[in-house]
Amino acid sequence: MLELRQLSRNFGGVKALDQLDLSVHKGEILGLIGPNGSGKSTTVNVIAGLYKPSSGSLTFNGIDLSQRSTHERAAVGIARTFQNIRLFANLSVWQNVWAAHVVRDSGWTGLRKRWLASGRTARDEVQELLAFSGLAGKADVLAGNLAFGEQRRLELARAAASGAELLLLDEPAAGMNAEEIDELDARIRSLRDQGRTILLIEHHMELVMAVCDRIAVLNFGRKIAEGTPAQVQNDAAVRGAYLGAEATATT
């Protein structure tokens, strides 16, 4: 569904992404891992349209994304979370999700949809998403006043609310405790079961290995391995670049 071809992005002399080829298939959970500074967030930012690629192409469901601005990419079905959480801090929890939900119902099509809506209204859907994220009781709390783990959950709910087929999750488990990570694991799976496709960037290896169908590994902006969790875990290049040091450090 998403195809990156020979994608590069330079920052001055730094090659944050170096001729990256990556395909995300519909309905899968694809992990994207790599050491700090290997270009994972840059990949998300290029896909979401915050950074322009220096060269290469990216297409989503056959659409050339380079011609689309950030909000248009959201409209065609790409949503994301941020590594450094970016909520609408002074809006309520409910409004955060509502804002992401209503844009897909705006304009003429939205008006028609609302007229013809049979039963499920936008408000019900927002309420469902809040319940799904364990935030139903906090609908009126300002997002900025939430606990850290709740903020991460809200960001995920907001991304899902935009109705996107493809969710780009940039380190959703960062700063979470074991229990919260288990919940996140379940949420990611259930989003996938609802038909979403997920690109998961994570340093938490246990989560990545457990939840991902496939994993791609970056190092210095290059893809050094790709395959099932088992394949990646046993890959010599990966162990050398990353897993060896990381695995002993975190377990």
Add this chain to the structure above:
Amino acid sequence: MDFYLGLAQVIGVHTLLGLSAWCLLHTGQVSLAQGGFFAIGAYASGMLTTMAGWPLGVALPAAALISATVAVAVGFPALRVKGLMLVVATVAFAEIVRLVCFNLTWRVNTGSGPVGPDGSLGFGGIRYFPSNGWSSIEILILIWGLVAAVMLALAWFDRSRIGTLWRAVGEDEVAAQSVGINLTAAKVSAFGIGGAIAGLSGGIFAHQVTHIEHGNFTILLATFAIAYPILGGLASLWGTVLAVIFIQGFLIEGLRVLGDWRSLLFGALILLVMLLRPSGIITSPIGRWFARSIRFDRPAAPTTGGKTHA
């Protein structure tokens, strides 16, 4: 009594002006163009009632529409700048409008002699109210009726989907874009609606005072416009009303004995509120945002938006 009636009229007009800036602040835009839109509304409505002989009920909406159109035209280039640069650009616009008022001479002859803008002498004889026998009380009721209508509309709007999108844009442009919000549409629509309200308040102002001139539309007016919602906070529309009552009623009128020192006091007050209560008297988000955004070192959001750190 007349004094208080006049003061209540001024407060009503300035409340509308403050509400126009309130719209723009919602999308995170600090605009000093509101005084310019106000001037356009004042001149346009005045010319429509005196020179074209339109009734006020038609001239006011027309003036609001003209101001809104100009505001949308200003809103597009304004998209390219933010923070302090937006302040500078909108000041420049307001100053251009003031100079146009200064130079605009267009007199036509009516039954009661020549009327119309007369360059630096200003534009007098906007006597719709007196010639139609309106009393001060009736003018006051009209003004506050308009204030109430605009406040009701904005309160409804703030709860509507577009209001939520405006606030989202004001909170975080990068996040807003990423959930699919069209920044251009949000910011330009805020300019348009804010411009319409400013035009309306300018229109009512022109008829209330009957004589307008470029000196009415200086940078001080624009500063007032933005000061009201900043002092009052964006959390509630009432904050803006209270801020107008405080500034116009107490600071400007109540302390008249202080003469020009009041301007100094006004400036000091703004600074004080920024430092002590960045969220406004009533508390609100955007004051804090404003305090932050006015600093030079704030990076432009889209280019660094996704910058992450280990």
